[in-house]
Amino acid sequence: MAAHADFVTDSKLNLGLRTLYYDNDYRDNTSGPSRTAELAQGFKLDYQSGYTDGPVGVGINALGLMGVTLDSGRGRHQGSSMIPSDGDGPADEWSRLGVTFKMKASKTELLAGTLFPKLPILVANDGRLLQQTFQGAMVTSSELDGLTLVGGKLDKATGRGSTDRTGLAVGGGREQSDSFTFAGFDYKLGSNLLLQYYHASLKDYYRQDFIGAVHTLPIGETQKLKTDLRYFRSRAQGANADGQSGYQVAGFTQDGDGKIDNDTWSATFTYTVNGHSLLAGYQKVSDHSAFVQPNQASLGGGVEAAGSSTYLYTDRLASNFTRAGQATRYAQYGYDFAALGVPGLTTSIMYLDSDSIKNAKGGDQREWERDLSLGYVIQSGSFKGLGFVWLNALLHSEAVPNQSQNRLLVTYTLSLF
Template identity: 60%
Template sequence: MNKKPLALAMMGSALFSPLSMADFVKGSHATLGVRNFYYNNDNRDGTAAPSKTEEWAQGFMLNYQSGFTDGTVGFGVDALGLLGIRLDSGDGRHVGSSMIPDDGKGAAEQWARLGATAKMRFAKTEMRYGTLTPKLPILVANDGRLLPQTFEGGQIVSNDFEHLTLTGGHIEHATGRGSSDRTGLAVAGGTQESNQFNFAGADYKITDALLAQYYYANLEDYYQQHFGGLVHDLKLGDFGSLKTDLRYFKTMADGANASAAGRSEGYRASGFTKDGNGKIDNDTWSLAFTWGIGAHALMAGYQQVSKDSNFVQLNQGGIPDKGASGSSVYLLTDRYIQNFTRAGERTGFAQYSYDFAALGVPGLKASAMYLSGTGIQTASGQDQKEWERDFSLDYVIQSGALKGVAMGWRNGASRSEASRDQDQNRLVVSYSLPLF
């Protein structure tokens, strides 16, 4: 007699007995996120057509999170349901799934995806496997359009040691912000998929004011990446506070990207590389200071990218599924239009933010940012320049029947010698409705 199925059944019965399920149900909650998004990106020069992307869509995001079963080891499950509905994207105004997927005839009328995540908790360690939306120095899920980018894999986070958080994981697939289909993993310019992204890291709080970080990531056949960071918050009494943020990335070729044969197969990076061969070899560092006093915050910083290749992190834009494009990187220069990560680029940037609660308008915030990059290396020039100017305005209704409704406007203008000039506007209205 095979006793294994019987043993598993008995274990499952014990774990999910009425007593163990009490905390599972009690700790559960669900929200329905509603997001209305208008996106307009106008290319101001260049010959590529069409010159303008203009799309409007409605999104729904159902997010369920269970509690954990009772006992030394707790189990739970989360679920994520995403639905996008096209409201408008006329002929000539839909370009490559910038926000809405392409159905072969143009902008899709609607698109959806479902994700589930199994989770387990032991002491202060939590393990998750399934749909993930990581926000780590070496991997940031993009949420800059109607629906968020998601990943599939496993992640473990431990807070069992005082002042220390340990993180590790393995990612196999991604689903782009403008797609319902999962793909493998790559970097910008890479046409071959990797299904092996492994990472580990530590966040250590040296003091209440000083945080030190180290992370390692490996995208098989593309790159290995080391990250080191320091964040310090200095209280200045009546003069507010000063935050210092130092970030350093070292990225090297791995596997197929390290060989000419592998790069010829498609395991290569886009943009300028030292020998024009697509090999990844990059050091990027940045330093920013933010002075906050009352309703005001002023940030100033500098970033430098080495000359042998662009800075890279996961980006599926070269994979045939157009909706797989669109990614975020853990840099303060990752803005609405550009991210200032080209080979050799040196960028100075400054941002001013204001909270209008100080003037009696709680919920209203605004910011303006300017970035200027020089020294860009391209095949056509060795010292090119670009700049970007961004405005943001956000308001959350504070009372009444519409309390909690958030409205935001994003406006960006970019002028570059290394890419097309662009003007961009985004209008977003969102609300999160607690279901239980």
């Protein structure tokens, strides 16, 4: 009876609601859609059980995702990255279900099934109506104070606007890999320093090492300076290293053979005081190929199956500034209006400027992006937790068509039990 009580009474069921209006104007694009503009409603039913009693507890999580088209059309859907296609127009609705089995002993947990990792070597994308999910198994252990160990293997992914699972690849790769393995650790030295190391391997594409360090320096009682250093080393393996057709990475490569050979590093500094935050940083991508992490965009599932995130400060609304050779300087100012007695209201503006992008025709290209955000979450009353967000991006690029993008989001999570 005790085991049953723990499993049931610790269970949670939440219904997440997300309304998203997504408008992307490609301005002078001549080789694809000139504009996409759509409105959709997302539902996320998230069940998480407790654990059974005993030295090894077991449980189950279940995730139901559904999207409903509210406003779209043939002329505004082409090239959509939010709503899947049905024939030559948008689907009326789409959905998927994920189940995750879990086991826990002491401070070690195993998850197997549907996962949405957030690690330096893989970040599940949540930039549209429904989140991207992966299939596989993952172990997290925090038995030693300050040290968290992580390891796992993934073999499938489902895109943020898709109902279909695919294998794994990189941007440009047309052949599926069935194995992404990873292991690493986060180690906290005191309360102000975090050290990280991760190794990942995407079979037939690349192996990657990540080293990171985050330090927070208190300055008096109300100020602090955070330093965030990141370095990725990515090298070809398997079919990509052998030059087999279909396993090439997109974009410029040193010998034009699509082989992965990349080093990417960044240094970012954030100063905060009394609600103000000022961020400045620099990122450099080496010349031989673009930065890589899993990206299923080229596997043939349509634009809606694409979409990936990276563990980089330059992973922005319109671009991620990861092309071969790209050197990016970036700065952001943010303000939390809680300092003025308006909790829940935040805003920020970010500017990124880059050059030295390599291209097959020779010469270097440039691009810049300016992002704005404004958000408010109701803090009390009947609508506590109801959130409103406006995101705006302007991209000028010599590598891709210029873009002007707006996203309007309304979010709310209802606790069912």
